[in-house]
Amino acid sequence: MKLELAQREVNGSRNARSWRTILLGNGQLMAGVFIFALVMAVALFADGLALRPYDAMDLGNRLQPPGTGGPLGTDQFGRDLFSRVVYGSRIALRVGLIVVTIETVLGVTMGLFAGYYGGWVDRVIASVTDVTWALPPIVLALAIVTALGPSLNNVIIAIALVSWAGYARLIRTKTQGLKNMPFVEAARALGESDLSIMFRYILPNTFGLVIVLATLSLPGAILSTTALSFLGLGSQPPAPDWGVILNEGIRHLYDAPWISVFPGLAIVCTALGFNLLGEGLRDVLDPRMKV
Amino acid sequence: MAGTPNGTPLLQVTDLVKYFPVKAGALQRVVNHVRAVDGVTFTLARGQTLGLVGESGCGKTTLARVILRLIPATSGQVTFEGREVLKVPADVLRQLRREMQVIFQDPFSSLNPRMKVGSIVAEPLSIHTAMSRTERLRRVEELLEVVGLAGRDATRYPHEFSGGQRQRIGIARALVLNPKLIVCDEPVSALDVSIQSQILNLLNRLQKSYGLTYIFIAHGLHVIKHVSDRVAVMYLGKLVEETEADVLFEGPLHPYTRALVAAIPVPDPAARKIRAALQGDVPSPINPPPGCRFHTRCTEALPQCSQTEPPLVQVSAGHRVACHLYHGA
Numbered sequence: 021m022k023l024e025l026a027q028r029e030v031n032g033s034r035n036a037r038s039w040r041t042i043l044l045g046n047g048q049l050m051a052g053v054f055i056f057a058l059v060m061a062v063a064l065f066a067d068g069l070a071l072r073p074y075d076a077m078d079l080g081n082r083l084q085p086p087g088t089g090g091p092l093g094t095d096q097f098g099r100d101l102f103s104r105v106v107y108g109s110r111i112a113l114r115v116g117l118i119v120v121t122i123e124t125v126l127g128v129t130m131g132l133f134a135g136y137y138g139g140w141v142d143r144v145i146a147s148v149t150d151v152t153w154a155l156p157p158i159v160l161a162l163a164i165v166t167a168l169g170p171s172l173n174n175v176i177i178a179i180a181l182v183s184w185a186g187y188a189r190l191i192r193t194k195t196q197g198l199k200n201m202p203f204v205e206a207a208r209a210l211g212e213s214d215l216s217i218m219f220r221y222i223l224p225n226t227f228g229l230v231i232v233l234a235t236l237s238l239p240g241a242i243l244s245t246t247a248l249s250f251l252g253l254g255s256q257p258p259a260p261d262w263g264v265i266l267n268e269g270i271r272h273l274y275d276a277p278w279i280s281v282f283p284g285l286a287i288v289c290t291a292l293g294f295n296l297l298g299e300g301l302r303d304v305l306d307p308r309m310k311v
Numbered sequence: 312m313a314g315t316p317n318g319t320p321l322l323q324v325t326d327l328v329k330y331f332p333v334k335a336g337a338l339q340r341v342v343n344h345v346r347a348v349d350g351v352t353f354t355l356a357r358g359q360t361l362g363l364v365g366e367s368g369c370g371k372t373t374l375a376r377v378i379l380r381l382i383p384a385t386s387g388q389v390t391f392e393g394r395e396v397l398k399v400p401a402d403v404l405r406q407l408r409r410e411m412q413v414i415f416q417d418p419f420s421s422l423n424p425r426m427k428v429g430s431i432v433a434e435p436l437s438i439h440t441a442m443s444r445t446e447r448l449r450r451v452e453e454l455l456e457v458v459g460l461a462g463r464d465a466t467r468y469p470h471e472f473s474g475g476q477r478q479r480i481g482i483a484r485a486l487v488l489n490p491k492l493i494v495c496d497e498p499v500s501a502l503d504v505s506i507q508s509q510i511l512n513l514l515n516r517l518q519k520s521y522g523l524t525y526i527f528i529a530h531g532l533h534v535i536k537h538v539s540d541r542v543a544v545m546y547l548g549k550l551v552e553e554t555e556a557d558v559l560f561e562g563p564l565h566p567y568t569r570a571l572v573a574a575i576p577v578p579d580p581a582a583r584k585i586r587a588a589l590q591g592d593v594p595s596p597i598n599p600p601p602g603c604r605f606h607t608r609c610t611e612a613l614p615q616c617s618q619t620e621p622p623l624v625q626v627s628a629g630h631r632v633a634c635h636l637y638h639g640a
Contacts, residue, residue, distance in 0.1 A: 224425035
């Protein structure tokens, strides 16, 4: 009796302690969480952080280097670069999250149906993904944006439409493997419905993959949208989109490199942060890691 | 054959056939079939255990999956309490799923690694009953204790348990809806020998207290011996012998059964038994040998064995054999 109580105590405290050890002991995760929190904080408190409105021009202070003309210098219209990059985080995060949400939902659902049902459902979905896959994504996105007209929302739609195929393919393969697992067969023997099997048995076992995919494609989504903005198809000029700022800096790359360098660094940091976060989460979320 | 103590049999399987198509070539045309189950007939009385034995690849598991309608049959009939399992519409099938359950071979892959034990065992209740959460939890804890685990184990994940404990979880899940029939598909072959007997004893105890009927699949007779009332021996998709367990172990008739019985380990180092060890491998079920499927490995094959297939006929009360050695002439 005493022994059993002691055992229970050991088990209980081990679980609580192991959770903390796992979370804190994962350096990748902690670094990712830190960068993610930083970017989120910047986006949330942009109004407080920014020194001036992102579109306030001061033509007397054009192309000032960092230090003299504000923390990160000024651009060709004398706008404060720090404030523009800070506000840019809002656009980047919003666009990235929306794109990733759309492509995850679309790709995962397609992949689940294709992998679970097989047959003609699989053939139809597989050929659509193959066609999407075969075209260069930026070219396809360019075509879609040109057809819909240049705007940030159309860029979001275009990027989501060209990038869900990767999810669909991977989830399809994963589903094909999982649907033959005995626990799925057990679920069918219990009379579980197809939808329930797909979304409650198979889907949770793909979470590790989905999280990695989502974090890996979030920087990709930010990069693609900034690329389209850079090309003039996404956000339109006064907007502090990192792609727009990069584009504006191109003409002053030799005399005022900071205009392009800082939004570029912001993109790199955000991308790195999400990658570390995703890798860390994958390790922690796998229940088998908990022992 | 139908003479069972409780009147109508619980389960009747008639001429059950399952062929898997073999596709080849660019057009994926069906070039051949794997004859996994090829005309199996048997009846199972209430409260009894039918041991189904045979080498790996002889179609035992396929037979079980077809009976449970987890995969469609090619032809044949399965009657469970007067209902045609293979033909009933979806809503009746759902009802049947409550009454026919299955325990799987591999306790590691048959439990969803993302669900807690409590949810795994409660799942059948949420599908088939209108029980509230607390009622389900109470039933789950009760069942976990019945199978020898603790009620508080409901909050843990499958990976925290050993193989034997996981198999107990699988048994609790199969038991939670009070089924009438449980198909045990090699439930102990993935476990240590010391754990095997614990699980077999548990299954025997549960059968007595809940009046369960089992189909118990195993690839060796030594496991079957502990649990079965009747034994059916399967070879390459066909039954070759079926009889009472005692009769089978005392006087096996079919040469294949005799080889299997001789292969049961004897716990006596002095007993130097001459073993009629089986030679060779099981032939391919894609092109099974003509005539008796066992004649390629049989030590007593007669000339007609390679030409005509021996039917499964009754040689004495409740004892059926498919072998030319016992067919009159």
